[in-house]
Amino acid sequence: MPTVHAYATPAADALLAPLDIERREVGENDIQIEILYCGVCHSDIHQARNEWGNSMYPMVPGHEIVGRVTAVGSAVTSFKIGELAGVGCIVDSCRTCSQCEAGEEQFCENGMTGTYNSKDKEGHLTYGGYSTHVVVDEKYTLHVSEKLDIKGVAPLLCAGITTYSPLRHWKVSKGQKVAIVGLGGLGHMGVKLAAAMGAEVTVISTSDNKAADAKRLGATHFINSKDLAQMATITNTFHFILNTVSAPHSYDSLLPLLRTDGAMVLVGAPPMPSQVTGFNLIMQRKTLAGSLIGGIRETQEMLDFCAEHSITSDVEMIHINQINEAYERILKSDVKYRFVIDIASLKA
Ligand code: NAP
Ligand code: ZN
Numbered sequence: 593m594p595t596v597h598a599y600a601t602p603a604a605d606a607l608l609a610p611l612d613i614e615r616r617e618v619g620e621n622d623i624q625i626e627i628l629y630c631g632v633c634h635s636d637i638h639q640a641r642n643e644w645g646n647s648m649y650p651m652v653p654g655h656e657i658v659g660r661v662t663a664v665g666s667a668v669t670s671f672k673i674g675e676l677a678g679v680g681c682i683v684d685s686c687r688t689c690s691q692c693e694a695g696e697e698q699f700c701e702n703g704m705t706g707t708y709n710s711k712d713k714e715g716h717l718t719y720g721g722y723s724t725h726v727v728v729d730e731k732y733t734l735h736v737s738e739k740l741d742i743k744g745v746a747p748l749l750c751a752g753i754t755t756y757s758p759l760r761h762w763k764v765s766k767g768q769k770v771a772i773v774g775l776g777g778l779g780h781m782g783v784k785l786a787a788a789m790g791a792e793v794t795v796i797s798t799s800d801n802k803a804a805d806a807k808r809l810g811a812t813h814f815i816n817s818k819d820l821a822q823m824a825t826i827t828n829t830f831h832f833i834l835n836t837v838s839a840p841h842s843y844d845s846l847l848p849l850l851r852t853d854g855a856m857v858l859v860g861a862p863p864m865p866s867q868v869t870g871f872n873l874i875m876q877r878k879t880l881a882g883s884l885i886g887g888i889r890e891t892q893e894m895l896d897f898c899a900e901h902s903i904t905s906d907v908e909m910i911h912i913n914q915i916n917e918a919y920e921r922i923l924k925s926d927v928k929y930r931f932v933i934d935i936a937s938l939k940a
């Protein structure tokens with residue numbers, strides 16, 4: 593396939609700027625997608641700036657991709673030209689290990705191939721969705737309903753599955769009390785999904801100006817985590833806490849909010865280590881756990897759940913040349929609630 597336009601960063605301390613990249617030819621199992629929209633995840637910032645220490649450059653971020661199929665390989669059976677398609681964080685895995693066989697490709701024992709900042713089986717660096725086209729194996733491509741506004745569907749491919757998967761794994765259900773910590777891209781999806789599963793949702797946030805939104809998104813209660821008196825009113829309350837915070841913060845201040853046998857699951861991935869006081873877990877048999885995105889089968893299940901319940905992300909659309917400014921606003925918690933790039937702005 594010819595060269596396509598993209599936006600990339602050449603180094604951890606550089607801004608994103610235009611770059612033309614090569615996409616592979618459409619192989620027999622491949623789908624070529626003309627990208628329409630791509631969400632901006634906080635993980636894009638962590639990786640563009642090498643905060644996790646594993647970055648490869650040039651980096652074209654973006655793993656919340658929605659577009660239309662423009663070509664299919666000869667062996668492709670599940671997609672046709674013109675259909676909508678989605679791509680999340682995973683574009684390949686070994687397909688034979690026990691995790692791949694269980695549909696948990698994110699835990700592939702031989703290492704899954706990420707949509708960007710990863711090496712494919714031929715050793716080529718993968719490039720993400722801040723670009724006009726992508727070529728992906730059919731098995732790692734998702735079906736997207738025509739029913740929903742696809743601008744708001746793009747963020748489901750990471751923020752949606754990353755919050756849906758732990759809610760399902762820990763069996764969050766009707767009547768349970770759930771707290772979502774951090775009302776950003778992941779957090780606002782966590783609120784919508786947990787509410788749709790029947791949970792009573794509390795948002796725990798550092799931003800008082802998000803209180804009205806928290807209720808509109810489906811939460812019943814809003815607590816400012818900086819107000820210790822408010823925090824004291826919710827000790828021993830939650831069956832489940834989903835922690836989406838992107839920066840270092842105190843887990844010890846949140847664990848007392850769990851009831852006996854409750855679990856706090858980390859999806860937020862601050863680069864720095866955190867301290868945890870063992871007694872905060874020991875005394876009431878509490879669990880502190882983590883969760884990584886979700887497998888392809890579950891991602892499709894989440895997209896279908898969202899189509900059925902009319903759930904999309906609340907988005908602020910941006911032009912590709914606003915991406916550096918968008919990163920700065922995300923770092924100030926100033927996004928309601930996901931930036932989505934209109935990829936038409938990259939084609940011009
Ligand atoms: P985001 O939109 O920036 O949301 C993060 C939210 O955390 C902010 O809106 C803010 O909410 C809160 N926050 C920020 N700094 C804080 C601080 N110092 N103390 C307390 N709260 C703070 O980011 P996102 O895209 O949702 O991603 C969140 C995290 O999840 C990132 O670390 C990202 O890399 C990670 N992630 C993990 C996975 C996975 O598979 N586990 C997948 C995707 C993303 P309030 O204003 O409400 O306080
Ligand atoms: Zn992400």
Ligand code: ZN
Pocket residue numbers: 685686687688689690691692693699700701702703
């Ligand atoms: Zn595998």
